[in-house]
Amino acid sequence: MLDIASRNGNAAAELRRMMRRAAHAVMATTAYDHKQVGDGWPVTSMVVPAAHIDGSPILLISDLADHTRHLQNDPRLSLLFTDGNIDPGRIDTDNARLTIFGRAAVADHVPETRQRYLQAHPDATQYADFADFGFYHVMVEAVYWVGGFGKQRRLKGDQFIIDGCQSLIAGHDDVIEHMNIDHADAIADIVEHFTDQDKNDGWKMVAIDCDGMDLECNSADSRPLRIEFIETIRSPGDARDILVEMCKKARAQMA
Structure with missing residues (x-):
């Protein structure tokens, strides 16, 4: 489980590490022109994000997916990351989870965004250049961490994302x-x-x-x-x- 009291006392760094370790995330978007539910309905799907150098999430998603159409209409989303594997056969309230609230912005013409995603997921080079796929950069507005019963932390986006690192990028x-x-x-x-x-x-x-x-x-x-x-x-x-x-x-x- 995530130790919110990190080695260097930096809780935000530990939360970013949790996000970077996750193999996938659950994304929530707001339905638009969905075939099964009306506009405005909350819809979840699984995505495979990567983390940028500053800790902000990056997505590579297809225009054919419902969630992409939703984001093109309303860029607000939330991403749920879990720490480790959750056993679907039992309820464990001690499983750490991290929710990131943000807005998705098209980043097809930002070379470092593409590079960072493909470094994290080399297999994605097989379809990254397909006409229907695009890169999105998530601008983080808030973060909510739950580490188990009675353990939680709330951060603003500018507390979670590292500023002033353009020279490193x-x-x-x-x-x-x-x-x-x-x-x-x-x-x-x-x-x-x-x-x-x-x-x-x-x-x-x-x-x-x-x-x-x-x-x-x-x-x-x-x-x-x-x-x-x-x-x-x-x-x-x-x-x-x-x-x-x-x-x-x-x-x-x-x-």
Whole structure:
């Protein structure tokens, strides 16, 4: 279960991590020209979001889906994320869940939005360019977390989303290239110290965001690896500083 008292005391960061871990979400939209219910009826569907560098959700959805038509008429939505797998055979009030309230904006012509989604979901490249599919960026207005009976937290959108990280978005690819070309040894040492994976598997950084980094390796038995940062970053300079700090901790332990 999510520990709302995070390592760095940042509740919003822990909620963003919960969202990033989720394999899918339930989305609620307002019906428009629906074949079964009248306009204004609440309708839910399952979607596979990704999280942008600042923590805002990204969607790739088809114009053929009811929920896309609903959003084109009324961009308001809510997304429900759960922490871990819920057993449908029993009721467990201790299952953590996170609801994000926001508005969907078309983002087909925003390259970093597309890039971020496809980094998180590489299989989506098979249909991302179909004429009926489009990318949407969710502008978060409010967040509601329930961690079990009597445990809840409410945040405004600007408390959940990281501001001032445009330089990290713009410099994302340069950070990745620099780390993989010049500091592969540092990545390996960080993997060894902060995870239980083999540092010699040829790990490479594939993405970085305000809360952590995503790695992959050449081993057929390994899955993509997520390493969380101990504090929030906003710029390439912040990324350099936190990676240097993590590398120093890893090498101090090995000394």
